Amino acid sequence: MKRFLLLFLLIISLNCNAQLFGRDPIINLENFDKQRVSWGYYLGFNYYDFKFEYEDIDKDILVESTVGFNVGLIGNLRLNEYFDLRFEPGLSFNQRNLTFPNFALEEEGLREVRSTYIHFPLLVKFSSARTGNIKPFLVAGVSSALNLSSNINSKEDNSNNVFRMAKWTNFYEVGLGIDLYLEYFKFTPSLRGVFSFNDELIRDNDPNSPWTGNVGSMKTRGVFLNFTFQ
Template identity: 55%
Template sequence: MKKILTIFLLLAGLNAMHAQLFSGESIMNQQNFDQQRWSWGYFLGLNTYDFNFDYKEYNSDYVTGQDFRVEKRIGFNVGLVGNLKLSHNFDLRLEPGVSFNTRGYQAVKADANTYREINSTYVHIPLLVKFNANRLNNFRPFLVGGVSTSINLSSNENNPDDNSAGQFRMTTNSYYYEIGFGIDLYLYYFKLSPSLRGVFAINDELIRDADPNSIYTGNVDKMMSRGVFLNFVFQ
């Protein structure tokens, strides 16, 4: 259902763009929307998370050059939007929300008992600068970038058990930079803004096992999340 909804919304957006560009439509929806100093909304979206590893030693015996295999899955985002107009082309945005995701994690050359399923619930708070192109009829492309922080409610950072007891642990607080693009679609009753954004952690998120030779953490210098967000903002 998520895939069908995503495809439907993308097709609807493309159809609206085509109509605006090639039909000669002159009716302007939400003409005064961008004159507001403040505007508010909410977003729904999908996400996928991965891990990026830096190793202390790279073992050439591994075909992939990596110690771990990460299984990515589709998650869900929901949150609020606060937008401050800085100028005709620049906005400052705060988009606090909650992201739900599950990742699979396993040592490459080990038995199935090394598999860990990592369920994550993030309170994600990005502060973004949005650069808007000039509006053309009822659509307006934009670029967005900024920094963010998140609280991993499922981190198990303070859990005394580690992977020897089947418990994978991550830091509770993480920090990211984000960059992406999207388009504002001015519809009759509201503005819809689909966007695609990359999210990249800048701090090490791995909590080490007590055993310094642990196959899960012993050779890891840094483990950082990276993700892709597909959000649909309604204002």
């Protein structure tokens, strides 16, 4: 998460040139935000984690997170000068490695959780007044995600090295970003946190399973660093 934040700040600083922030900048795309509906796409990175809660006090399940990739489309509906409604369907790919405690052999307790989500966020964007060629904003909303790698229909479980998760997950999302009006398009770096509402773990067939028996809930949380082009 710290690396994402540093990269986000670096990108903003690299764009702090005279054209955007000078005393008398050339105003780019002056009427862009007056469109009722606008479209775009985004590319970016994600960093997913799990938040575990336990039935009884025990050693924590260790989560090793990796950086994944996002790609998607944007539909933007202008409500007024300061508010927009946005729909941002996309794909995100990620892997999380879980190490469960109390196993003599580490490989018995290791599970590689590969996730491919089809993400459906509905967001409200609140922007400040535009200053020259920049406009900071906050964004918040809810989303649902379909996990194509959930293994929910598998009859096998962790005893057969199959880790199962819920097929659908609901999130709330909050974030911030800055619109940069360049000569030919609007470029927007943004940073957003996503937090699951629901328990995503499908328990093993054995209620006393050493992998899932002590887990009260398992919820996804993550950070998205996206770069939008409109």
